Amino acid sequence: MIWSGFLIYWAYPIYHAGPVRIVPNRLFEALHGDHRLADGMAMHFFFMWLFVVNGILYVGYTLVSGEWRLLVPRSLSAFRDAWYVALYDLHLRKEQPAQGKYNAAQQISYTAIVIMGMGSVVTGLAIYKPAQLAWLAALFGGYTGARLIHFLLTVGYVLFFVVHVAQVILAGWNNFRSMVIGFEVLDGPVAPGDVEAQGS
């Protein structure tokens, strides 16, 4: 969706950060993403279905499995803890805050990305059908407002992706393996309570 959105954005790449274009022409040319508006639109309106179905399945699974309890921050202190996690990861703080399966920064990111995904769907619908869904576009400040939000969310995904991949690389093999196989092997003594099944 980001790639096809990139092809579409080429035709009217107006957003600036100060005097600088957020997506410069050179980037379109370097990635061969120029002059491909029709291509991008056909792709976007094909893969949008996968995006939505995938999102529904993912959120549905976390709800049914109860996994959402581990992913959604439980209190406002998550924001403070996330800040500490960031400082710890940047080696500016010594102690890591206490955490469950996911730390507070992960909880906030993984919850935010789902909300962003929903945001992309609704702002996308608003710019896709600004006449039929004029009320929806109006919620986002009209057609141009919805387009801007749709764009900013995409910038958000790119940033998420960069940080996410960097963190996975930094966390090492054991963590990466756990992402794929679903569990992690830890060294150390086992307390009696650990063996019991929790939360089932």
Next chain:
Amino acid sequence: MIDRHSEIALPKRELKRELRRKTRRDFLIAGLATAGAIGGYKWVTSARPENDAPWPERRVLNFDGKLARGYLSDSHLMPTYSRSEVGYLKPNGDIGVEDPIDEETWRLRVVTGKGSPMFNLRLSDIQALPRTEMITRFCCIEGWSTIAYWGGVRFSDFTKKYFRPDLKLPDFVYMSTPGEDYYVGLDSKSAMHPQTLLAYERNGKPLEERHGAPLRLVIPVKYGIKNIKRIGTIQYTNTRPGDYWAEEGYDWFAGL
């Protein structure tokens, strides 16, 4: 069954074996899933083209269009604006309107179907119909949009006058420039939408040549590509008409 969130203690050797087995199996599955996703993407995007779009994408575009057509309603309106909000309108496409037009000899040919009358109308015939003004957003498929102020006759009012009322309105409307260099296909539902105008005025003045004089289509429920300039022919038809940009890889429906 082992609970997903529990921590379990296993003897070291057994653990290592189990870990290796799981790692092998799950990485194989993940690898196949990734390869499948990449293969699926390659297959979809490089499939045989149908009107310049890979056929799976073309079929889905058509499906999306049918879905949107089902939802389309005369009561779903493009927001309207005030005169002070009118912006600059870029005269984007000039296919079929490159040459100067002689408005005296220009005629609008109206084809209403087999065995039904055909018309060759002058601009004054069209101006004799009820006049409607409208200030709406004009959305280009490129992504830009502007507020434009139009005057003309509703296509539905025009149809009431020139299409035989005793016949069922065909599903589609075809419009082309006098030389048929540019042409658009429309579903009748969008064409009959109350905001669809045959426009002969912009900003309260006669339409300029670069904006499609003497008569152009203004259809806010479609992208700019469907807002054909300098209409030469209007034809009511039951077969889905060709469309200039839909043959170049764009969506045929192109509805907003």
